[in-house]
Amino acid sequence: MSLTKTERTIIVSMWAKISTQADTIGTETLERLFLSYPQTKTYFPHFDLHPGSAQLRAHGSKVVAAVGDAAKSIDNIGAALSKLSELHAYILRVDPVNFKLLSHCLLVTLAARFPADFTAEAHAAWDKFLSVVSSVLTEKYR
Amino acid sequence: MSNFTAEDKAAITSLWAKVNVEDAGGETLGRLLVVYPWTQRFFDSFGSLSSPSAIMGNPKVKAHGAKVLTSLGEAIKNLDDLKGTFGQLSELHCDKLHVDPENFRLLGNVLVTVLAVHHGKEFTPEVQASWQKMVAGVASALGSRYH
Numbered sequence: 001m002s003l004t005k006t007e008r009t010i011i012v013s014m015w016a017k018i019s020t021q022a023d024t025i026g027t028e029t030l031e032r033l034f035l036s037y038p039q040t041k042t043y044f045p046h047f048d049l050h051p052g053s054a055q056l057r058a059h060g061s062k063v064v065a066a067v068g069d070a071a072k073s074i075d076n077i078g079a080a081l082s083k084l085s086e087l088h089a090y091i092l093r094v095d096p097v098n099f100k101l102l103s104h105c106l107l108v109t110l111a112a113r114f115p116a117d118f119t120a121e122a123h124a125a126w127d128k129f130l131s132v133v134s135s136v137l138t139e140k141y142r
Numbered sequence: 143m144s145n146f147t148a149e150d151k152a153a154i155t156s157l158w159a160k161v162n163v164e165d166a167g168g169e170t171l172g173r174l175l176v177v178y179p180w181t182q183r184f185f186d187s188f189g190s191l192s193s194p195s196a197i198m199g200n201p202k203v204k205a206h207g208a209k210v211l212t213s214l215g216e217a218i219k220n221l222d223d224l225k226g227t228f229g230q231l232s233e234l235h236c237d238k239l240h241v242d243p244e245n246f247r248l249l250g251n252v253l254v255t256v257l258a259v260h261h262g263k264e265f266t267p268e269v270q271a272s273w274q275k276m277v278a279g280v281a282s283a284l285g286s287r288y289h
Contacts, residue, residue, distance in 0.1 A: 028267065031267040032267040032270055032271075035267045035268060035270070035271040036267070036270055036271045036274040037274075051267075104251055104254075104255075107255055108254060108255055108258045108265070108270060109258075111255050111256075111258035111259045112258040112259070112261070112262045112263065112265050113262070115258075115259045115260070115262060118255075118259055119194075120169075120172060120173045120176040120177070120194050120197070120198055121176065121194045123173055123176070123177050123255065124176050124177040124194070127177050127178075
């Protein structure tokens with residue numbers, strides 16, 4: 001699965017808008033994830049997961065920054081996320097099903113914050129883009 | 143499957159009261175067909191689905207979307223017995239329509255996204271969690287009589 005030129009344009013232009021709210025978007029995404037899918041908390045026994053926690057904010061920033069890295073290198077996401085891919089495969093070993101859950105929560109966050117931009121076409125582009133990111137992050141799993 | 147707390151029911155019913163079922167239905171089904179094009183396999187008789195704008199403007203998509211969401215509205219009145227409410231529809235989707243239940247999960251998540259688009263800040267993480275329970279319950283109920 002590979003992104004078309006149009007899809008890349010949509011992602012890159014929306015990213016420019018999104019990046020100004022990157023940190024809060026990350027925090028909100030994780031809050032949505034942990035509330036809707038409580039089983040995902042099993043990966044964070046070492047975290048204070050209360051809304052507003054410093055760890056949640058820091059981790060949310062990290063996640064969205066990585067999405068941003070992928071958007072900035074959208075022609076070669078594999079290369080941009082290579083280290084992260086190894087981290088997930090060898091250290092974190094997050095079950096692949098969870099990437100879909102996180103992606104969905106990020107989409108919902110974007111939809112709520114940028115309703116005018118989140119057209120059906122943009123929705124499709126983002127869903128596909130996050131799917132590509134997820135594939136890259138799980139490609140070294142086995 | 144899922145037990146709906148009083149908070150869940152309040153979150154679901156209060157948001158639902160603000161939903162324009164026709165518009166939301168058309169938008170939800172339309173987005174399903176745009177974002178997951180393979181779902182178009184069930185709608186050969188719907189005419190042009192050749193582009194996002196063709197899909198979102200297609201009157202058959204809008205009408206069918208409204209039908210689907212109206213049915214969901216019925217579910218919301220019967221949150222404690224989703225399996226009972228959707229028993230016959232489950233048989234229909236299995237025996238006549240031959241729809242893979244995975245599609246119910248996809249549609250449910252598209253609906254959640256549409257609610258986020260239209261309700262923004264009001265669609266808090268807590269409200270979303272209640273709605274995820276809701277769409278998961280519906281998907282499960284619709285798949286419950288498959289054989």
